[in-house]
Amino acid sequence: MDSPGVHIDFWEVRCYHARDGTNESMDERGSFMSKKALVTGGSHNIGQGIAVVLAEKGYDVAITYRSRADGAEETRKAVEALGRKCYVFQAELSQEDAPQRVVDQAYDALDGLDLTVCNAANPSGRGSILSATPEFINNLFALNFRNYLLTASASSRYMVRDGVPGVILFITSSRARRAYPDDYLYGGFKAGIERACESMAIDLCRYGIRVNCVAPGCIWMRDGGCPDPEEYPFLKNGIPLHRSGTAREVGEAVAYLASEEAGYITGISLRVDGGLILPGMREGKEPNALWYDSNWQDKVRAEAMEMLENHRKEMEK
Numbered sequence: 334m335d336s337p338g339v340h341i342d343f344w345e346v347r348c349y350h351a352r353d354g355t356n357e358s359m360d361e362r363g364s365f366m367s368k369k370a371l372v373t374g375g376s377h378n379i380g381q382g383i384a385v386v387l388a389e390k391g392y393d394v395a396i397t398y399r400s401r402a403d404g405a406e407e408t409r410k411a412v413e414a415l416g417r418k419c420y421v422f423q424a425e426l427s428q429e430d431a432p433q434r435v436v437d438q439a440y441d442a443l444d445g446l447d448l449t450v451c452n453a454a455n456p457s458g459r460g461s462i463l464s465a466t467p468e469f470i471n472n473l474f475a476l477n478f479r480n481y482l483l484t485a486s487a488s489s490r491y492m493v494r495d496g497v498p499g500v501i502l503f504i505t506s507s508r509a510r511r512a513y514p515d516d517y518l519y520g521g522f523k524a525g526i527e528r529a530c531e532s533m534a535i536d537l538c539r540y541g542i543r544v545n546c547v548a549p550g551c552i553w554m555r556d557g558g559c560p561d562p563e564e565y566p567f568l569k570n571g572i573p574l575h576r577s578g579t580a581r582e583v584g585e586a587v588a589y590l591a592s593e594e595a596g597y598i599t600g601i602s603l604r605v606d607g608g609l610i611l612p613g614m615r616e617g618k619e620p621n622a623l624w625y626d627s628n629w630q631d632k633v634r635a636e637a638m639e640m641l642e643n644h645r646k647e648m649e650k
């Protein structure tokens with residue numbers, strides 16, 4: 334027998350969510366499709382990419398920015414060119430009351446909230462533990478940790494109140510899982526968010542709300558924050574897929590996790606890093622493994638051809 338409120342057959346899952354004490358189906362297909370999204374830090378790089386991809390998928394969006402009004406305007410124009418609405422709010426999200434205010438503004442402007450993407454963070458924040466100061470730690474804590482939690486908290490309250498089986502997504506980092514020197518704070522907070530996400534996923538699933546993370550690796554940034562690998566071969570050669578990612582690719586991962594196709598996924602972190610953190614210690618006498626080699630595609634192909642030829646000969650014996 335099915336669990337209460339959930340009907341499952343082989344091809345289809347229908348979820349019934351209690352609204353005002355009644356069991357009400359979401360729609361004919363049990364759709365999880367969300368159409369009103371808040372993206373914090375939508376004025377630049379990854380946040381801009383997320384907002385534009387969501388607009389392409391049919392979302393109206395509200396974005397926040399801190400200082401780059403021109404960047405926010407650029408996002409607004411790109412979203413509106415796709416026929417979707419875009420509301421823009423200025424916020425210093427390290428302030429204690431800002432996350433609630435921004436969620437209220439987005440909810441009012443969009444007339445609801447189905448998806449919140451907590452993206453605005455300071456991508457730097459590195460330094461030796463030997464030189465840690467309360468100020469350094471508090472600043473990063475306020476923006477990269479507290480802001481994420483308060484934004485998620487305010488969003489989920491609206492979703493629960495409205496009976497909306499919404500989605501909350503945190504943009505973390507592959508640094509949440511892989512340790513680097515001088516990264517106890519930025520990487521540590523990203524790891525903390527991923528762990529907090531797992532508990533929130535448990536807490537909120539009873540309301541049909543899913544909570545997940547998207548963890549980018551090295552994503553190309555226009556202002557060179559994460560450099561173009563064409564100019565930095567050491568970087569290019571260190572990533573198994575041999576290139577940086579793009580803001581669009583992070584946006585596509587966000588859109589997937591927000592979609593009904595991901596309706597059975599909660600409490601995970603989806604890495605978008607081209608395999609960046611997979612390699613362990615380099616092995617062998619060769620200076621580097623294949624993915625560190627600048628002619629890797631030719632070499633990989635030549636090796637594959639040789640393997641296929643050996644296999645063919647073996648089979649003919």
Ligand SMILES: NC(=O)c1ccc[n+]([C@@H]2O[C@H](COP(=O)([O-])OP(=O)(O)OC[C@H]3O[C@@H](n4cnc5c(N)ncnc54)[C@H](OP(=O)(O)O)[C@@H]3O)[C@@H](O)[C@H]2O)c1
Pocket residue numbers: 373374375376377378379380397398399400401402404424425426427451452453454455456476504505506507548549550551552553554558559
């Ligand atoms: N880029 C990467 O390779 C990479 C890799 C892993 C993880 N990430 C994560 O991805 C997310 C976005 O990174 P990004 O590289 O796109 O960063 P970014 O280019 O620096 O953009 C950050 C966004 O957040 C806003 N913001 C920054 N500080 C803020 C504050 N104090 N209050 C309110 N808003 C603030 C910025 O607004 P203004 O521009 O208007 O000031 C901007 O819209 C972050 O969570 C970062 O940790 C990035």
